[in-house]
Amino acid sequence: MSCLSFDAQTILTQNFEGSTFPPTGWTRSSTNATRAWDLSTVNFSGTTPTAIDLRDKFTITGSNSATLDWVAAANTANLTSPSFSLVGASSPILKFNVVVGWSYMIDSDDGDLVAQVSTNGGTLWTTLWDEDTEPGFTDDGDLDEDTDLYNTVAVQRSLSAYIGQADVRIRFQYVGNNADAVAIDDVQVLAGTLSTNDIANGKTNSISIYPNPTKGEINIKTDKKIKSSTVFDLSGKVLLQTDSQTVNISSFTKGTYLLKVEFADGSTKTEKVIKD
Structure with missing residues (x-):
């Protein structure tokens, strides 16, 4: 997991x-x-x-x-x-x-x-x-x-x-x-x-997060069903959570955040995203 x-x-x-x-x-x-x-x-x-x-x-x-x-x-x-x-x-x-x-x-x-x-x-x-x-x-x-x-x-x-x-x-x-x-x-x-362990059934998830850096909207492209998408600050505090393939952080201050995507099969993928 x-x-x-x-x-x-x-x-x-x-x-x-x-x-x-x-x-x-x-x-x-x-x-x-x-x-x-x-x-x-x-x-x-x-x-x-x-x-x-x-x-x-x-x-x-x-x-x-x-x-x-x-x-x-x-x-x-x-x-x-x-x-x-x-x-x-x-x-x-x-x-x-x-x-x-x-x-x-x-x-x-x-x-x-x-x-x-x-x-x-x-x-x-x-x-x-x-x-x-x-x-x-x-x-x-x-x-x-x-x-x-x-x-x-x-x-x-x-x-x-x-x-x-x-x-x-x-x-x-x-x-x-x-x-x-x-x-x-x-x-x-x-x-x-903060670190990630993104292994599910011995394979890493195929996912594209764009644009990155972003001025607000982040798109998540994947061939898996998304269960949730969560944005953290660098201290690990949850700032936003959604089940959509689009995440909007336009109200956030400029800086670096972590986006964790959890899939329906229980696997996850976490990447840094930069808000311009």
Whole structure:
């Protein structure tokens, strides 16, 4: 039997285990030259490592994480992912692990860490997550800022609002002044893609869909009896359904859609159609 289905895919993944930072395609910037994002094994201070060295409390998984050390001065530092596409994606999500210092970053609020998204090359950014509203960070209750737990939190945020966008970027932005170190790791963008399995009795269906691109009317030419024709957007949402050999999408906005034709014998055929 044929059907419209969803296949999981990894769109973006980065664990910061390479020796080069930032990793290929990633970029960084900072207003304080001594405090840009770097690996957790980097000795930011230049002094002999101590018990509260970054590598001890801010390496989340593996041998390295993306880390930013505190400094007794103002700093705005960005770590930005490569561009990726969410065209044809279904239910995309952003996942990452994060550590911040409770006392200075949350309790005293001397700094802020946010995860943001852009769809226009980084001109405009929308905040997806911020550490101030993250309930997963906890305090050990001993009132000693030097013994904070620095617990790891697994974050997951939906990117469904950006389905269909071809130039998506994620940015981790730190803004602080004499705050505390932070770290992120295991960054992933996961999604599903619409796919088809158009096999019936061992043979593919013979079908012609035209014109494509179209300004509105789509004709379906086939030697089989049509049971239904369904138009989906790229997230899999049903927009229109008919049992006719003609489908009219003139009221739709310009873009790419999926037309699934189901035949009386139970087989199906799905093709992309473009509305001009």
